[in-house]
Amino acid sequence: MQIGVIEVPTLKELFEHKLEEQILSGKLKVGDSLPSERQLQEETRISKTVIHAALAELEQKGFLEITPRRGAVVANYEETGTMETLNALIRMNGGNMTRKQTRSFMEARIAIEGSALRRLAEKHSDDDIAYLEDLLAKTDALLAEKPLDADALAELLFRYHRGICVRSGNEFFPLLLNEFRPIIMEFWLRSISLFGAEANVHLAKRYLDLIRAGDAEGAFRRLQRSVNEYLSCLDEQIK
Amino acid sequence: MQIGVIEVPTLKELFEHKLEEQILSGKLKVGDSLPSERQLQEETRISKTVIHAALAELEQKGFLEITPRRGAVVANYEETGTMETLNALIRMNGGNMTRKQTRSFMEARIAIEGSALRRLAEKHSDDDIAYLEDLLAKTDALLAEKPLDADALAELLFRYHRGICVRSGNEFFPLLLNEFRPIIMEFWLRSISLFGAEANVHLAKRYLDLIRAGDAEGAFRRLQRSVNEYLSCLDEQIK
């Protein structure tokens, strides 16, 4: 096993995660108001600037609601939460998603990427095909190298599937994939370790074939099938 | 016309939006590197603390790429952009979406809310129905009041449709709707002005009927139809 660079967390991050944990664990309930920045400063012996920066970031993540000169309260992150909130939530759990989260994610993938596949199969230019072929050529090149760089392959698979969304003509789909990025990367890494690199690349090529053939329904069903295979294989592994 | 609370932007926000504007307007091109934080501090007479915080936030929004001790460059926000980037882009344009953006949005809506509708129609508890009925009752109450508060109705419609996503059991769909929130609110306001308040509430009830009846395909088709009606009505208006 390789030991990567050891990241030294900053004071800000430490305080941020501490607070995040208290919110997610329920110690701090939705609607609870936080102590003032000064009070936190005294408790934690951290400067107010750092406290302030951490609180501001937690606000952006959807965990807090800060009103100038009134204070910060724990936000109802089910109401205001975004993908960023979810990413923080998953990271808190060591990067592991619950069974239900995984299912939800795959379902969202079918909804979004499935729509993109359908549209692209129905309507595409030679340029679109060339664009995707180019990305596939890169995965082939990577596949030829030994040993296999799983991270790089996952990155390429991400770009390829985002490419499908880009070329579908929908301006929102690629943005949504970017939003999901950490989760999607995790997914591809696991898929590579479950089914092997070749199988994943082969499947990617299959989508292009179906797009080229204009088989919108076939491409959609293929996506559904591979999602189901992934989920059942995951269940298999747990047993 | 009602004048709401006047929001006083903080220095950080002012600086942030200024930079955002320069990036989106093309004055700062993708790949351009920004002056150092100290230089910006001198130019703007804003403290480095605030400059730093603003840059960090712009990085999170996908507009900048910051490398420690090397500086900040304008990111390719088409590659790294998220919904937040898009929201900023639309806000810059006075809240107006292009024709293509509107189409893309409605398509994304069909993909996401359509999936939620299907799942909920196929499988739901009495509790789910009661939850949605409760939200509908609130819209009815609002509808009875005169004059009509369009903003409040749009808010309720948003909550109702998010409720469908929440109750579909998918943990991602509500988060995606939150992400889209500014755009969705704009959509409902326009829909209310186009078709009237009653028609929108009536349509909302129709979805619940179809869910109750377990008619997944019917609910999905209903959504598709109303989306098409909205788009063609919009075209009509432009002419």
Place this chain on the structure above:
DNA sequence: TCCCGCCTTTTGGTCGGACCAATTTTCGGA
């Protein structure tokens, strides 16, 4: 007893200065 206006306290927001560690640039010597 209640309400209005003044004054103190508390609040988030901002500031400039300082230090750190790593990178980039500079420049003198081989």
Place this chain on the structure above:
DNA sequence: TCCGAAAATTGGTCCGACCAAAAGGCGGGA
């Protein structure tokens, strides 16, 4: 011309102090 050490520059972090606005407390008048 090239190399390597020193200097300058960079983003990241931290501190303690100050600001203006909001909240809360207080006292006097009705």
